[in-house]
Amino acid sequence: MAASVRLLVRRLVRLSHKSVTSSAATVSCRPGCCLGPSSSRCFSDAAEDRSTHFGFETVPEAEKAKRVYKVFENVAQKYDVMNDAMSLGVxxxxxxxxxxxxxxxxxxxxxxxxxxTGDISFRFLDYVSYQQERRKRRAAGSSQTPSWQDISDKYPTDDRPQESRAVVCDINKEMLKMGKQRADSMGITSGLSWVVGDAEELPFDDDQFDIYTIAFGIRNVTHIDQTLQEALRVLKPGGRFMCLEFSKVTNPVLAKLYDAYSFQVIPVLGEVIAGDWKSYQYLVESIRKFPDQVKKKVNFSLICILSMFILWYLSTILKRLSHILLVFAAHAYFVNL
Ligand SMILES: C[S@@+](CC[C@H](N)C(=O)[O-])C[C@H]1O[C@@H](n2cnc3c(N)ncnc32)[C@H](O)[C@@H]1O
Structure with a gap:
């Protein structure tokens, strides 16, 4: 089922590429504008006309990537320190x-x-090596009298290569350079590679990865749809796409505090620590321009409705205490509407 959905999506993507390139043939491309024979970037004349957002500014699509590049080139040296300072380590x-x-x-x-600079990949390698250690310990512990469970756990994995690999792919050479320095200082010598590449046009073959992550990155790309298509292409069938991104604060009081912190404090920190007010102003604005978490809100509302129902049911049994809880749940629900 999942495989056929994948195939269908692929076909649609290919069809849309075909229509893009065939229409592009009628568009005059300036020298160097085409990044590949089937690339939708052949629409670069149209990209000049189309506009997008760069923070709160409206810019031609063709300009956004360059400006985003400049932001991360400027902040690369202080990127990790600033992350800790801005989020208080959170x-x-x-x-x-x-x-x-x-x-x-x-x-x-x-x-x-x-x-x-590799935060997710470092954690990934750490996590899998811990899992590997656990497996080894368990295998050593049960080697004298293996249970049927141990035997069946081992059987399908024995002929698979056990080495995990993480590939950090980023469009910005300066960010990768800082990441490599961190890896060296942490003594990470294997299982990790660093590749310069655009999320919208990944330099990898189809069906290569089990997991695709994009942490605080998707709001910086120009075409989110193209980025998602590329993720689908490079993931193996059944692979997982995981995106970490900021969402909107729905509580009005917290939202006010969050706004004040974002717009009054973060650019100041950027200026003091990284000597760069504007880049951090962009980072804050880009969070506001990213689509809200519509789905999550619905889920949260559903959870509240469910909890109200359960509490109402309990209230018929436990009278007073659950009435108080019911009021809390109702309050949480209406605040989030
Ligand atoms: C806020 S940083 C996130 C870095 C890291 N994932 C983390 O969580 O610390 C955003 C990163 O996205 C990268 N980026 C922006 N546009 C990109 C694109 N089109 N393709 C690949 N990387 C891009 C930037 O160079 C930058 O390193």
């Missing part, structure tokens, strides 16, 4: 949580797109 927890949800196993291949 970005580490978000990234740890992503790995916890991912729960990769030895042998998995990760592509970390817009991977910057």
């Amino acid at each position: 970005h580490r927890l978000w990234k740890d949580m992503l790995l916890h949800v991912m729960h990769p196993q030895p042998g998995a291949r990760l592509l970390d797109v817009a991977g910057g």
